[in-house]
Amino acid sequence: MADLSVKIAGVTMKNPMIAASGTVGFGQEYGALFPISTLGGISTKGTTLHRRPGNPPPRIAETPAGLLNSVGLQNPGADAFLAEELPRLKQEDLVVIANLAGSTLEEYVAVVEKVSDSDVDMIELNISCPNVKAGGAAFGVSAACAAEVTAAVRKVCKKPLIIKLSPNVSDIAEIARAVEAAGADAISLINTLLGMRIDIRTRRPILRNNVGGLSGPAVFPVAVRMVWQASRAVKIPVIGMGGISSAEDAVEMMLAGASAFQIGSALFADPTCPVKILEDLNRYLDEQGIASVTELTGMVNPY
Amino acid sequence: MAYQQGSFPIVEKKQLTEDVFSFLVRCPEVAAQSEAGQFVHIRVEGFSLRRPISICEVDRDAGTLRLVMQVRGKGTDALAAQKEGDFLDMLAPLGHGFRIPEEGRILVVGGGIGVPPLLQAAKESRGADAVLGFRSAGQVILAEDYAAVCGDVQIATDDGSLGRKGTVVPIVAEKLAAERYAAVLACGPTRMLEAVATAAREAGVPCQVSMEERMGCGIGACLVCACKTRKADGSEDFSHVCKDGPVFDAERVFFKEEGRN
Ligand SMILES: Cc1cc2nc3c(=O)[nH]c(=O)nc-3n(C[C@H](O)[C@H](O)[C@H](O)COP(=O)(O)O)c2cc1C
Numbered sequence: 001m002a003d004l005s006v007k008i009a010g011v012t013m014k015n016p017m018i019a020a021s022g023t024v025g026f027g028q029e030y031g032a033l034f035p036i037s038t039l040g041g042i043s044t045k046g047t048t049l050h051r052r053p054g055n056p057p058p059r060i061a062e063t064p065a066g067l068l069n070s071v072g073l074q075n076p077g078a079d080a081f082l083a084e085e086l087p088r089l090k091q092e093d094l095v096v097i098a099n100l101a102g103s104t105l106e107e108y109v110a111v112v113e114k115v116s117d118s119d120v121d122m123i124e125l126n127i128s129c130p131n132v133k134a135g136g137a138a139f140g141v142s143a144a145c146a147a148e149v150t151a152a153v154r155k156v157c158k159k160p161l162i163i164k165l166s167p168n169v170s171d172i173a174e175i176a177r178a179v180e181a182a183g184a185d186a187i188s189l190i191n192t193l194l195g196m197r198i199d200i201r202t203r204r205p206i207l208r209n210n211v212g213g214l215s216g217p218a219v220f221p222v223a224v225r226m227v228w229q230a231s232r233a234v235k236i237p238v239i240g241m242g243g244i245s246s247a248e249d250a251v252e253m254m255l256a257g258a259s260a261f262q263i264g265s266a267l268f269a270d271p272t273c274p275v276k277i278l279e280d281l282n283r284y285l286d287e288q289g290i291a292s293v294t295e296l297t298g299m300v301n302p303y
Numbered sequence: 304m305a306y307q308q309g310s311f312p313i314v315e316k317k318q319l320t321e322d323v324f325s326f327l328v329r330c331p332e333v334a335a336q337s338e339a340g341q342f343v344h345i346r347v348e349g350f351s352l353r354r355p356i357s358i359c360e361v362d363r364d365a366g367t368l369r370l371v372m373q374v375r376g377k378g379t380d381a382l383a384a385q386k387e388g389d390f391l392d393m394l395a396p397l398g399h400g401f402r403i404p405e406e407g408r409i410l411v412v413g414g415g416i417g418v419p420p421l422l423q424a425a426k427e428s429r430g431a432d433a434v435l436g437f438r439s440a441g442q443v444i445l446a447e448d449y450a451a452v453c454g455d456v457q458i459a460t461d462d463g464s465l466g467r468k469g470t471v472v473p474i475v476a477e478k479l480a481a482e483r484y485a486a487v488l489a490c491g492p493t494r495m496l497e498a499v500a501t502a503a504r505e506a507g508v509p510c511q512v513s514m515e516e517r518m519g520c521g522i523g524a525c526l527v528c529a530c531k532t533r534k535a536d537g538s539e540d541f542s543h544v545c546k547d548g549p550v551f552d553a554e555r556v557f558f559k560e561e562g563r564n
Contacts, residue, residue: 025524029546032522033308033394045526053541058517060352060527062378067351069519074526074541206517216351268520269346269353271308271394 002285003292008237009160009185013040013095020264021099026085034272041095049111051077061197061206066216070209101126113156128166128191140166143178154183165189172226173233180234188239190223216265217243224256231257247280254296305336310390319444322374324383331366333395339423340400340550344521346392347378357420371419407485414491426452434474440465472498479506500553510553516544531557
């Protein structure tokens with residue numbers, strides 16, 4: 001059996017499969033369906049300094065091969081995360097990545113400072129949420145802002161720092177380089193692509209927020225392209241996500257340049273898919289005679 | 304959290320109206336755990352989201368669930384095309400169902416496709432009356448099933464083609480005035496639920512409502528199926544229909560959340 005372990009920014013994960021933020025909560029609900037330690041890591045629900053109620057419903061709309069969501073970072077706040085969710089998660093054999101967000105530079109710094117003092121393994125900074133007005137997405141769409149928030153957070157962050165990038169930009173390589181220069185230990189991408197759907201009878205948007213973030217298989221080729229472009233622009237590890245729903249997709253994402261991958265929306269149709277993806281990944285590696293999954297990273301042979 | 308995912312055979316399929324179908328699914332482990340008012344989340348091949356379908360009846364001895372679903376779009380259309388012998392990939396049982404009073408009769412109030420989820424509760428109660436509303440006679444479902452387990456069954460149709468013309472609300476008010484019920488359980492369009500909840504409050508009878516909202520994971524992880532509620536301490540919050548509901552105490556629910564249709 002091939003070696004599935006990977007090392008991202010000094011943190012070893014027993015396999016490269018991470019559950020994506022916002023789709024698994026804090027792991028408890030899916031833990032009733034499969035051992036949550038099947039995962040190499042979990043990126044917890046986007047957490048802010050103070051609790052947030054989120055957007056009014058409807059918050060989800062199905063699309064061809066995907067879905068739009070506009071949850072709006074509903075979360076219990078950093079204190080509740082640290083007191084109620086983290087201790088339970090830390091008993092599991094997996095890497096805990098705290099996904100953090102804010103509306104202002106000060107809020108980003110404050111939440112990172114607070115969570116950085118806990119025993120989370122890594123911090124993933126969401127500078128790309130499209131669903132809240134001052135939702136951090138503003139930080140993710142310009143290289144200068146992305147670098148500014150990364151540098152500010154870096155000063156107070158005692159954990160390996162992953163910056164999660166927005167796909168709603170024209171030059172992903174430029175942003176990736178900017179956050180690397182500002183001190184990021186890794187980058188993850190893609191967050192959701194801004195989208196919209198309209199009910200043709202009521203002439204109202206389906207989402208109460210009018211617009212929302214697109215995820216699922218529909219975004220997969222966009223994600224592969226962006227991971228490829230970003231990974232060629234930086235030396236730090238890249239965590240790839242967006243539309244992965246099979247081991248084949250995961251391998252493709254790693255060949256494009258990812259050192260690890262995240263699974264999000266695929267859980268909704270197939271809640272135990274991580275178990276199958278891991279089995280299939282193992283089989284693929286054995287069939288191909290690959291000794292370590294790390295041998296896939298960036299090994300696409302482009303024209 | 305006793306839910307599970309599995310593939311279960313359809314042992315009987317019936318068409319109830321032009322667009323409403325009844326399925327009997329054999330799933331002993333799920334049936335053993337299922338309660339009135341809970342739901343199952345069914346995978347539809349080729350779609351990103353499962354479809355939540357309320358449990359209509361539970362037969363724990365036979366190990367079956369009865370599901371009654373309405374075709375509302377391409378996803379439910381594909382589900383309705385399933386035949387006896389086909390398998391349904393279900394995540395079930397999910398959510399919190401109805402709390403049935405230990406004593407006293409209950410009044411169940413259903414509108415349209417909100418009628419099926421109340422049948423099991425009526426069966427398990429210490430006695431029930433039913434008020435069922437439909438658009439017209441052609442849409443009436445489960446009237447005989449309710450008649451078999453309820454004392455009195457009243458039907459209302461919007462166009463008066465069967466039973467009383469109009470909504471269920473005036474009938475509910477009459478029933479509440481005539482008899483002291485231990486609880487009102489309701490499922491249907493939000494506007495109907497709000498009116499029924501108001502009538503129950505005025506009569507001093509506790510009311511539980513089964514809410515609906517566009518849903519994602521179905522188990523409380525993704526937080527999309529939000530429903531604005533009042534917490535015990537009076538503060539407002541978004542609860543989640545899949546995990547905190549679908550059944551809520553009517554007094555806790557804000558029915559007028561802007562943007563609801
Ligand atoms: C319902 C939902 C909620 C999400 N919430 C968050 C969040 O809180 N923080 C975040 O960084 N990403 C969030 N995301 C984005 C995912 O983590 C991921 O980047 C995106 O969905 C693409 O991956 P996928 O196609 O595998 O879902 C959310 C996605 C969905 C579908």
